[in-house]
Amino acid sequence: MSEDDGAEQELGVTKSKEYETGEWYAEVVQKAGLANYGPEGMSGFIVTRPRAYALWERVQGFLDAKFKDTGVQNAYFPMFIPESYLEREKDIVEGFDPEVAWVTHGGHEELEERLAVRPTSESIITPYISQWVRSHRDLPLRVNQWCSVVRWEATETKPFFRTKEFLWQEGHTAHETGEDAWEETMLRLDQYESAYEELLGIPVLRGQKPDHDKFPGADTTTTVEALMPDGKSVQGATSHHLGTSFAEAFDITYSDEDEEENLAHTTSWGFSWRALGALIMTHSDDQGLVLPPTVAPEQVVVVPIWQSDTQEEVLSYAEGIAEELEEAGIRVELDDRDTRNPGFKFNEHELNGVPVRFEIGPHEVDDREVTVVHRPDGEQVTVDREGIADAAQVHLDEVFAKLYAAAEENLEGEVREADDRAGILGTIGQHGGYVKAPWCGDEACEDEIKEQIAAEIVMVPFEEDDDLRNEDHDETCAICGEGARRTAYFAKAY
Amino acid sequence: MSEDDGAEQELGVTKSKEYETGEWYAEVVQKAGLANYGPEGMSGFIVTRPRAYALWERVQGFLDAKFKDTGVQNAYFPMFIPESYLEREKDIVEGFDPEVAWVTHGGHEELEERLAVRPTSESIITPYISQWVRSHRDLPLRVNQWCSVVRWEATETKPFFRTKEFLWQEGHTAHETGEDAWEETMLRLDQYESAYEELLGIPVLRGQKPDHDKFPGADTTTTVEALMPDGKSVQGATSHHLGTSFAEAFDITYSDEDEEENLAHTTSWGFSWRALGALIMTHSDDQGLVLPPTVAPEQVVVVPIWQSDTQEEVLSYAEGIAEELEEAGIRVELDDRDTRNPGFKFNEHELNGVPVRFEIGPHEVDDREVTVVHRPDGEQVTVDREGIADAAQVHLDEVFAKLYAAAEENLEGEVREADDRAGILGTIGQHGGYVKAPWCGDEACEDEIKEQIAAEIVMVPFEEDDDLRNEDHDETCAICGEGARRTAYFAKAY
Numbered sequence: 010m011s012e013d014d015g016a017e018q019e020l021g022v023t024k025s026k027e028y029e030t031g032e033w034y035a036e037v038v039q040k041a042g043l044a045n046y047g048p049e050g051m052s053g054f055i056v057t058r059p060r061a062y063a064l065w066e067r068v069q070g071f072l073d074a075k076f077k078d079t080g081v082q083n084a085y086f087p088m089f090i091p092e093s094y095l096e097r098e099k100d101i102v103e104g105f106d107p108e109v110a111w112v113t114h115g116g117h118e119e120l121e122e123r124l125a126v127r128p129t130s131e132s133i134i135t136p137y138i139s140q141w142v143r144s145h146r147d148l149p150l151r152v153n154q155w156c157s158v159v160r161w162e163a164t165e166t167k168p169f170f171r172t173k174e175f176l177w178q179e180g181h182t183a184h185e186t187g188e189d190a191w192e193e194t195m196l197r198l199d200q201y202e203s204a205y206e207e208l209l210g211i212p213v214l215r216g217q218k219p220d221h222d223k224f225p226g227a228d229t230t231t232t233v234e235a236l237m238p239d240g241k242s243v244q245g246a247t248s249h250h251l252g253t254s255f256a257e258a259f260d261i262t263y264s265d266e267d268e269e270e271n272l273a274h275t276t277s278w279g280f281s282w283r284a285l286g287a288l289i290m291t292h293s294d295d296q297g298l299v300l301p302p303t304v305a306p307e308q309v310v311v312v313p314i315w316q317s318d319t320q321e322e323v324l325s326y327a328e329g330i331a332e333e334l335e336e337a338g339i340r341v342e343l344d345d346r347d348t349r350n351p352g353f354k355f356n357e358h359e360l361n362g363v364p365v366r367f368e369i370g371p372h373e374v375d376d377r378e379v380t381v382v383h384r385p386d387g388e389q390v391t392v393d394r395e396g397i398a399d400a401a402q403v404h405l406d407e408v409f410a411k412l413y414a415a416a417e418e419n420l421e422g423e424v425r426e427a428d429d430r431a432g433i434l435g436t437i438g439q440h441g442g443y444v445k446a447p448w449c450g451d452e453a454c455e456d457e458i459k460e461q462i463a464a465e466i467v468m469v470p471f472e473e474d475d476d477l478r479n480e481d482h483d484e485t486c487a488i489c490g491e492g493a494r495r496t497a498y499f500a501k502a503y
Numbered sequence: 504m505s506e507d508d509g510a511e512q513e514l515g516v517t518k519s520k521e522y523e524t525g526e527w528y529a530e531v532v533q534k535a536g537l538a539n540y541g542p543e544g545m546s547g548f549i550v551t552r553p554r555a556y557a558l559w560e561r562v563q564g565f566l567d568a569k570f571k572d573t574g575v576q577n578a579y580f581p582m583f584i585p586e587s588y589l590e591r592e593k594d595i596v597e598g599f600d601p602e603v604a605w606v607t608h609g610g611h612e613e614l615e616e617r618l619a620v621r622p623t624s625e626s627i628i629t630p631y632i633s634q635w636v637r638s639h640r641d642l643p644l645r646v647n648q649w650c651s652v653v654r655w656e657a658t659e660t661k662p663f664f665r666t667k668e669f670l671w672q673e674g675h676t677a678h679e680t681g682e683d684a685w686e687e688t689m690l691r692l693d694q695y696e697s698a699y700e701e702l703l704g705i706p707v708l709r710g711q712k713p714d715h716d717k718f719p720g721a722d723t724t725t726t727v728e729a730l731m732p733d734g735k736s737v738q739g740a741t742s743h744h745l746g747t748s749f750a751e752a753f754d755i756t757y758s759d760e761d762e763e764e765n766l767a768h769t770t771s772w773g774f775s776w777r778a779l780g781a782l783i784m785t786h787s788d789d790q791g792l793v794l795p796p797t798v799a800p801e802q803v804v805v806v807p808i809w810q811s812d813t814q815e816e817v818l819s820y821a822e823g824i825a826e827e828l829e830e831a832g833i834r835v836e837l838d839d840r841d842t843r844n845p846g847f848k849f850n851e852h853e854l855n856g857v858p859v860r861f862e863i864g865p866h867e868v869d870d871r872e873v874t875v876v877h878r879p880d881g882e883q884v885t886v887d888r889e890g891i892a893d894a895a896q897v898h899l900d901e902v903f904a905k906l907y908a909a910a911e912e913n914l915e916g917e918v919r920e921a922d923d924r925a926g927i928l929g930t931i932g933q934h935g936g937y938v939k940a941p942w943c944g945d946e947a948c949e950d951e952i953k954e955q956i957a958a959e960i961v962m963v964p965f966e967e968d969d970d971l972r973n974e975d976h977d978e979t980c981a982i983c984g985e986g987a988r989r990t991a992y993f994a995k996a997y
Binding site: 045047049050056057058059065066082084085088089093110111112113115116120122126133137146157159161173176348 | 543544545548556560577579607615620631634650842
């Protein structure tokens with residue numbers, strides 16, 4: 010067996026996306042060099058390798074620019090939260106019992122008060138906002154931090170989807186009025202939706218969580234939900250309108266123009282690397298990773314194909330093309346390794362999710378052409394050497410459009426309706442996806458579905474989008490038969 | 504007392520940089536809105552407010568671009584390190600006893616093995632590098648992470664200089680040969696030197712730490728040292744040539760072209776937010792923060808000065824100028840608040856360290872001019888409205904040059920020589936700064952100085968820069984009188 014054969018075998022993804030989705034996902038993550046599992050004794054932790062971190066950097070760049078354009082400033086708060094601070098949330102949340110990592114010793118000394126590694130930072134950020142806000146002139150106040158947080162949940166590790174430590178951003182804002190805070194909540198949800206749709210090529214549904222599933226202390230938790238190919242929904246990101254509950258617990262007041270003291274209204278909103286999980290899961294296939302060109306570390310790979318007598322001219326032609334693309338701002342890699350054959354290279358770049366491949370052999374040189382291959386479907390076309398950078402951009406856009414269209418078609422086909430319990434159970438049981446059903450608003454009705462098929466209400470459309478919110482109708486709850494008050498989207502969830 | 508008077512008083516820095524340096528520093532940090540102290544029970548932690556975090560983002564942008572241009576990829580490793588991993592460093596370092604924060608519980612469960620919050624990540628990154636490196640084709644391998652680390656040292660908190668948690672980057676690389684690793688070590692030191700000199704406007708000395716003060720396990724620890732105005736040296740950043748010690752402890756081997764297995768040679772290098780401490784300390788004055796334009800969040804503030812009858816024309820003229828600067832890529836703020844008088848605004852922007860102020864009143868409008876004021880020295884000149892963006896850039900460059908020249912003059916005047924014990928003690932005791940002295944290389948000689956005046960050897964010039972390295976000389980150690988082998992720079996250190 011030659012070196013290439015051995016390596017080629019190692020490259021192959023052996024599991025099927027359709028039939029063994031979980032195993033396939035784990036294999037793609039590992040073989041495309043995205044992540045490794047943490048050390049022994051640290052289940053739930055992963056090592057984020059450069060190719061995955063580069064994806065996260067693109068997400069950061071996209072969102073950070075939007076945040077800064079809309080009045081947000083970055084800051085950094087301590088990674089530990091004293092237990093007594095965390096416990097102030099008991100005033101807000103009944104039965105508050107955080108599953109966190111506890112620091113009990115510093116050096117050789119036991120700490121007087123143990124410290125939680127932040128699971129989210131409301132309880133340490135809000136007291137500082139309280140110090141910084143004095144007058145209406147200090148509002149709105151918006152801070153954001155990019156950091157990692159730790160939640161000690163005992164579940165099976167699934168890189169990016171379920172890990173004890175994860176990377177995210179958390180934004181925290183304070184406003185004069187509830188309307189201002191609501192506008193902020195929705196602005197951040199819009200930005201999250203853009204990140205999914207425009208950057209990651211994943212269409213989402215937007216709405217709010219049922220009241221019993223809100224962020225603890227929130228007035229409203231809004232969400233973008235993405236449908237995965239296995240028919241389960243991913244909570245893509247959430248933006249919380251916190252009302253005045255945190256302002257009350259942590260004493261954020263401001264003096265208005267008439268010198269009256271008022272409670273501020275706050276929001277918080279977070280976007281985590283779970284988005285990378287959704288990205289990998291949505292577009293990839295049995296050949297490996299598929300990435301939209303918007304986030305791909307390399308957008309185009311140029312693979313020269315030569316024999317010894319054509320090496321010089323092929324390489325020189327390929328180099329010229331790679332340079333031209335680079336000058337046009339396209340992320341391009343010239344794969345001129347002489348230790349690998351073209352077939353190996355094709356497989357490797359497919360595994361790694363490079364969106365567009367340029368194949369260049371003596372024919373292409375003679376005809377002043379380039380053979381262009383799209384990653385998602387292998388579509389192959391010949392384009393002129395002249396104006397190659399523009400052509401590359403056209404093909405990158407086409408690849409993005411294909412990926413988005415496929416995800417959109419999947420989503421559209423996977424929203425079904427049901428008006429009774431059997432319909433919900435049967436439809437989700439058979440097809441997965443979302444089932445829209447009229448709902449009375451009672452958690453008990455969701456519980457029934459949960460117990461039977463582990464599906465839940467992942468989203469309720471916003472009031473203005475929900476006909477059932479208006480009480481002038483005869484619809485009844487699909488589960489209990491009482492009057493329906495909202496449309497609920499049931500689905501199995503990640 | 505009017506509202507402005509009260510606020511103006513709050514703005515004033517009351518301590519003297521020259522006579523109460525520590526208190527002055529703490530006051531500038533607080534009043535310029537850079538940081539707050541952490542919560543009760545968390546001494547040693549700070550909250551990094553947006554104005555300081557923006558400085559850190561500029562440092563990140565500068566270094567990250569240099570790293571990426573020179574083959575480094577970012578990644579992210581778990582923030583916890585199992586105790587058994589950390590203890591492998593016992594093989595490298597005698598008496599290894601890390602002062603770290605220990606996580607002992609996850610949720611309600613006690614962990615089987617306690618986890619250290621990373622104080623630095625060699626012991627968790629190196630085992631993964633060991634997995635990723637198989638052949639010489641995998642080398643050099645370079646990863647970097649931007650993160651926070653925690654060191655449980657019981658000292659007085661000094662924001663950015665001494666905190667239990669701090670932000671930094673840590674780079675980790677593996678190479679085929681010791682020479683390659685040494686080149687890498689020096690490349691990173693060069694980049695750190697650039698960050699200090701070109702970005703932060705702080706000249707540094709470069710060299711290596713005495714052997715007894717190296718990073719545990721390192722062959723050589725290289726450093727850039729910056730002199731603070733109180734005559735103490737700050738270790739600005741360090742870059743370590745680790746030789747094969749970590750490769751041995753964590754088993755990083757590669758097969759070379761002849762299929763022979765070899766140990767890799769590794770490096771690590773880190774740059775922390777201590778640089779922000781050096782930045783604030785070096786340039787600022789009794790009016791507050793002074794920032795070089797390279798890192799200032801606002802480079803130019805435009806302050807319009809109007810009476811009711813001139814408001815419209817003055818504001819419109821000022822707006823035009825601010826827009827022109829913004830289009831030219833200059834970070835500009837138009838301070839058109841009508842709730843503050845110009846004197847208050849001047850004080851506030853001085854406190855906040857805005858490098859250049861444009862004052863615009865009816866005279867300037869009539870004469871199509873702008874009054875330009877430099878932050879460090881109050882120098883005031885009148886420039887034409889025509890070509891204002893170019894003029895702004897010229898003044899920004901001038902301000903940078905002034906700050907750098909002042910710091911350089913301070914440094915040059917503060918390197919003195921001594922050839923005996925009394926000379927070292929007396930010179931540092933009287934002047935602070937650096938004292939160059941011939942040294943035998945023995946730690947005991949440094950200890951003598953340390954005990955008497957708490958000064959230490961902060962740096963030894965590189966071999967090629969150090970005449971005493973050559974044994975053909977008669978110089979003797981300033982402390983013990985034995986033959987001198989190196990030139991040592993003694994100083995008090997942060």
